[in-house]
Amino acid sequence: MRAFFVVFVVIVSVFVFSNTVYSRNNGNIVSVHPFENVKQGQTVFVEVVSKNKFKNPQIVFGNKIIKMFNQGNGLYRGLIGIDAVKKPGRNKILITDNTGKLYEEKFINVVPVRYPIQNIVISGKKGGLGATKDELAKVQKAKYTLSNYAYWSKPPFNSPTNGCIISVYGLNRYHNGISTGDFHKGLDIKAPQGQRISAVSSGKVLIARKFRLHGGTVAIDHGQGVVSFYLHMSKITAKEGELIKTGQKIGEVGATGFATGPHLHWGLYINGVPVNPMEFWIKKANKC
Numbered sequence: 001m002r003a004f005f006v007v008f009v010v011i012v013s014v015f016v017f018s019n020t021v022y023s024r025n026n027g028n029i030v031s032v033h034p035f036e037n038v039k040q041g042q043t044v045f046v047e048v049v050s051k052n053k054f055k056n057p058q059i060v061f062g063n064k065i066i067k068m069f070n071q072g073n074g075l076y077r078g079l080i081g082i083d084a085v086k087k088p089g090r091n092k093i094l095i096t097d098n099t100g101k102l103y104e105e106k107f108i109n110v111v112p113v114r115y116p117i118q119n120i121v122i123s124g125k126k127g128g129l130g131a132t133k134d135e136l137a138k139v140q141k142a143k144y145t146l147s148n149y150a151y152w153s154k155p156p157f158n159s160p161t162n163g164c165i166i167s168v169y170g171l172n173r174y175h176n177g178i179s180t181g182d183f184h185k186g187l188d189i190k191a192p193q194g195q196r197i198s199a200v201s202s203g204k205v206l207i208a209r210k211f212r213l214h215g216g217t218v219a220i221d222h223g224q225g226v227v228s229f230y231l232h233m234s235k236i237t238a239k240e241g242e243l244i245k246t247g248q249k250i251g252e253v254g255a256t257g258f259a260t261g262p263h264l265h266w267g268l269y270i271n272g273v274p275v276n277p278m279e280f281w282i283k284k285a286n287k288c
C-alpha cells in the first residue's frame with residue numbers, strides 16, 4: 001500500500017509540474033512555466049534563483065524587453081503575456097542583464113487556439129460610439145503601468161463578479177459581418193444590472209471614471225506589470241489613487257458605453273499584453 005502511495009505521489013508530481021522546465025546553469029536555477037504548449041492567451045512565468053548577484057536582470061522576448069523583479073532571497077520573476085494573435089511556434093527567451101550580458105537561454109512553444117468569430121449587429125446610436133482621445137490615452141497608459149511593488153500574490157485571482165461567460169477572450173470580432181481586424185481582449189461575464197464587482201487582487205486604482213466607449217471603467221495596478229480592467233459599470237465606488245484589497249467592492253454591473261446588455265468586461269494585461277483572464281480565475285465559469 002505504501003509503495004502504491006509513493007508511486008501515486010510521483011505520478012501526481014510529474015503531472016503537476018510537467019509543463020515547467022527547470023535547469024541549473026552558472027549557479028542559477030531557472031524555471032519557465034509553461035514552456036511547451038503555451039496557448040495563445042496564456043502567461044509565461046519566468047523565475048530565476050541566483051546565488052550570483054544579478055545586475056538588473058531582464059527578459060528579451062522577440063523585440064520586447066521585460067523587467068524581472070526581485071522577490072527576495074535571490075528570486076527574480078518576470079511575466080511574458082502571450083496574446084490571442086501571437087504567431088505559433090518556437091520562441092526564444094533570453095535572460096540578460098541591462099547591458100545585454102547573457103545569463104540564460106530558454107525556449108517556449110506557442111500553440112494556436114481556435115478562437116471563434118463573433119458578429120455584432122450594430123444599429124442606431126451605438127454604431128457611432130467611439131472612444132474620445134482622452135479616453136484612449138488614459139486606457140493606453142494604464143495598460144502599460146509598471147510599478148516595482150507587487151500588490152498581487154500568486155494566481156489564481158478572486159472572482160470579479162458571478163455569472164456565465166457571454167463572450168470569451170480571443171473572439172474574432174466582426175461588426176455587421178465585416179472583420180474589425182481585432183480580437184476580444186477580455187471576458188464578458190453576463191450579470192444583472194447593479195450586481196457587485198470586486199477587485200480580483202490587491203492594487204492601486206489607476207482609473208475610476210465614466211468613458212464614452214468603455215463606459216464606467218475601473219483599472220487597477222496590481223504591480224510588476226499586472227493590470228486589471230473592469231468596463232461598462234453602472235456605478236463606480238473605487239477612487240483613483242486608492243489602495244484596495246482583494247475582494248473589495250469597486251462598483252456595480254451595468255451596460256454603459258458600447259454594450260448591448262448588462263455585463264462585466266474583465267480584462268487582464270501583462271506588461272501591456274491582453275491575456276485570457278480565465279487562466280488566472282479561481283472560478284472557471286461556463287458559457288451562457
Ligand SMILES: [Zn+2]
Pocket residue numbers: 167184186187188265266
Ligand atoms: Zn468585452
